[in-house]
Amino acid sequence: MRRIITILWTVSCVLLAPEMVAKGPARADSLMKTSKKIPVKAIVVDGDTIPQMLLNEVTVMEPWRFKNKREEAQYSRLVRNIKITLPYARMAAAKLQVINDNLAKLPTDKKRREYLKKAEKELFDEFEAPLRKLTFSQGKLLIKLIDRETGDTSYNLIREYKGGVSALFWQGIARIFGANLKDQYIPSDRVEDRMIEHIIALIDIGVL
Template sequence: MRITFIISCLIATHFVSAQTEAPYQSKDSIDIENMLDTIIYEDQNIDLFETSLNGRVMTAMITETGDTLIMDKLDDISITSLRKFKTPEDYAKYMKFKRYAAIVYPYAKEAIKIFRETEHATLTMKKRKRKKHIKKLQEDLKHKFEQPLSKLTKLQGKILIKMIERELDKNMFTLIKSLRGKLSAFYWHNASKLYSYDLKEGYQEGKYEILDAVLQDFDISYRIEQDDLKEKK
């Protein structure tokens, strides 16, 4: 569900008084060409216009009382009902999984971001250049994440993998194969068996109901914005 919300940015009195040297700009002095629309807000006619906030062009309006309201959109959110558990053991397991999911959440979110950007950046690359790009990326990621990831428990590592598989709708074997090749995929698939994990299994909704309930509360999605791509070029 995409929710449109209005962030109220009240103009504080102490800020206005600090700008006494600047000429007062009334509501009527706003450039008419920037007006986008007129809406009714609490029985008042409010003009919408474009403004810049932290480098982003956003829609805003000034109310009759002088308040500035900036409008934006939230990402999709998940609203879930209160959980019901069959046994106290199931509840304890849910809470444990949720704690562990919170620990690995930042890594899962970063992994999805890196995957999406790499997927887009290498889309038009030739095989040799793509391989070189991914190898360099792997070295950078190893330096950045090897130490914190090595501290994860076996279960935390599994939850991290399930988070990623659930978001990308692909098993880890397929992901490794697409990025590193078939030999690397088979190597890590065999190595993962030492930890009782099957990289070909993937995320299967309904197989682990408690894990499903936990992962529904963690959004690790990432979409590539055109502005982000321009900055990276």
């Protein structure tokens, strides 16, 4: 993550100056006495000691420019549905990564089959009930977000894992919602996917 460089001491002076002028010397003295002291690093430039502080990166995004009321309504629906489905997609992707890591450590096919059977039951026990509460459109969106979070379509995951837990898990989702497992997440080509990407970026930086 990029870092935003030095905040000079003069910035602090500028920020405090209006308050000091407005309230007079007594107020300025009070501010100096009650100000919380925060230790910071410093550098020396031409004999002057200049405090330094690193801030978190701030992401600035343009608002989505709606072409019409219909697109605005679509965007609003996506905001609601993404807030519901994105956590599931990210949890599922994280759990599959753990499963893959554990599978790689098992020495035999028998051990891997036993582990997959146990993992399959745990996944369905955790996800099946809440997923059934989603609407049809939320279910389709979830499958698209799974592609975004894992970097592969559900269809390809099934083909890769075949009879494994991933195949059964994605088939279960598809069975619930009747969605297309080959559906890809392509924000470069699809307006809706670009909307999704825009919304997720706003969610991740805490705007939505």
